[in-house]
Amino acid sequence: MSPDILVAGAGIIGTSIAWRLAQAGLRVCLLDAGKAGGEASWAGAGMLAPGGEVEDRSDWAEFALESRRLYPAFVAELAAESGCPIDFKELGAVEVAFAEAEWRALAERARKQAVLGVSSRCLSPVELRERVPLLGRETAGALWFPDDALVDPRQVMRALTACCRGRGVEIREGVRVTYFTLSPREALLETSAGPLTAGAAVLAAGAWSGEIPVRVNGAERPIPESFPVRGHLLGYLLDPGSLGPILRHGQTYLLQRANGLTIAGTSSEQVGFDRRLDRGIVRDIARRACELLPRLRAAGEPQPWLGFRPATAGLHPEIRRIEGAPLWLAYGHYRNGILLAPATAQRVSRQIIASSETDSQATAGTV
Ligand SMILES: Cc1cc2nc3c(=O)[nH]c(=O)nc-3n(C[C@H](O)[C@H](O)[C@H](O)COP(=O)(O)OP(=O)(O)OC[C@H]3O[C@@H](n4cnc5c(N)ncnc54)[C@H](O)[C@@H]3O)c2cc1C
Structure with missing residues (x-):
């Protein structure tokens, strides 16, 4: 059976989104070209430090402060659900x-x-x-x-993957996504393990995200470079x-x-x-x-x-839906992806859940 959502990239961003979606009862498949949590989310120092990072007013600054506020509850919930300690x-x-x-x-x-x-x-x-x-x-x-x-990002990743597995998320390591082909209600991902389909997809492949081509309704759709x-x-x-x-x-x-x-x-x-x-x-x-x-x-x-x-050209993350297609971008977290994971997961998962509820009401003829 096809999953509801395919997530490309199992760093802290993709994995925390997958966890939140699975908590809402969606069937999620998480794909990673290498090892889950094996790239920036393994390397990061783990400072949760608006004091060192936030200087000017911007949406990004507000978002960083919001994510910092979410952290204590995020870590407590992760540790309780996974049974893994988090420093x-x-x-x-x-x-x-x-x-x-x-x-x-x-x-x-x-x-x-x-x-x-x-x-x-x-x-x-x-x-x-x-x-x-x-x-x-x-x-x-x-x-x-x-x-x-500060937090230990490797322990956060261990807890996140345990929580995802515990909630039935399929984690497929060594599977590279090479193309997104989107129609209004379907995401087809070409991957090194063959084509995969779902109702929606998330692009959270960190620094590699901008390399993956996206086609919407038959036409190439440029996405911000990374x-x-x-x-x-x-x-x-x-x-x-x-x-x-x-x-x-x-x-x-x-x-x-x-x-x-x-x-x-x-x-x-x-x-x-x-x-x-x-x-x-x-x-x-x-x-x-x-x-x-x-x-x-x-x-x-x-x-x-x-x-x-x-990084992206503006050095701010791209967290949004691609217009007219069931694909969410969640990349470009640059120096602060460990800090921004809770707020990113909350924002993306809420949007996906709201859109899948609207779709199912439309199918049932109530919208
Ligand atoms: C030296 C260093 C120090 C840092 N210190 C901090 C800090 O103190 N605080 C902080 O908040 N942030 C810090 N960061 C930044 C933080 O680590 C990143 O912003 C964050 O880890 C990004 O997470 P991600 O999930 O987007 O990317 P990643 O962790 O890189 O995950 C992306 C995943 O996508 C996979 N992938 C790539 N291409 C494909 C494909 N085609 N198909 C499928 N999967 C694919 C990769 O294998 C990878 O596992 C630091 C980063 C570095 C390098």
Whole structure:
């Protein structure tokens, strides 16, 4: 029997949408060209940090704040339904400035953020020491962002796939979607495992989404392009609980998982899907991280990894239905897909459920 919905891409976005749809009683099939949760959603650091990311008023900014508000309930529900533990901590973030000009820019950003509802306050030198005793340098100033949080994206993915399986979602790994052919009431997906049909489909293939051609009622329909922005991260082992809040300075950040894994980031390169670690970039992140937290120098060689942030031209996600066709776009979450997963899943699943209810009423002749 055909599923109601086919979801292309089993990263955090596709999988959380599939979970919400399955909770509503729809039959869902989740397809992934590789391994579920094997790409950006495996690589991500897991900061849920409007304080570091949201600066100007936009739909995207509102959406990020909404998703942050949804997170505690999202994680609690996932953990309860899957039985999988999820390392989620609402520890806040400290952002430091070392030069006066940096401090002025940071204070100005905080003023703009306050208007949007992102709260922060200045920390005195004593408060800074209390919150980050391991900080390595004198600062020109520091801000405290109480609402920033962090989560382990790999644990979220494990819980999401368990919840999906538990609700009967068929997860097909190693199946690449190569074409969407859409008519008003049907989605036909050409895939490496042959053609598949459903009443509707979701395109959530991260940085690869824009590569997949879409045809609507016999005519090619361009969709927004997507491209990868590669990022490196380094993992160190420190004593659990030794870092406290997220620590940020410019493009450098540090955060710690419950088990002591301390993650240092990051970099940003547009080099296509090149999976080779760049040793120069790894050294640069290590240098910046050790300057912030000298204790890392004694933590041994860090473990580096990289991933591909899914970007679009505007650097904002594409979350909407394709006009006149049963296809929803859910890609381009760039640096914030872990943060944006709950709100994306809520928005897309509600739209799909509402449209399938309208379709079934129309079939029954009540609309
Ligand atoms: C270094 C780094 C640090 C990050 N840090 C953070 C952070 O701190 N906080 C935060 O919120 N976000 C962070 N992000 C961003 C976040 O990881 C991404 O935005 C998010 O994981 C995107 O999820 P996704 O499901 O859209 O994409 P992905 O996780 O990439 O999933 C897409 C899936 O689609 C599959 N696929 C591809 N092509 C096809 C096809 N043709 N057919 C079927 N399947 C296909 C892939 O195999 C993949 O599994 C970071 C990213 C990186 C790289």
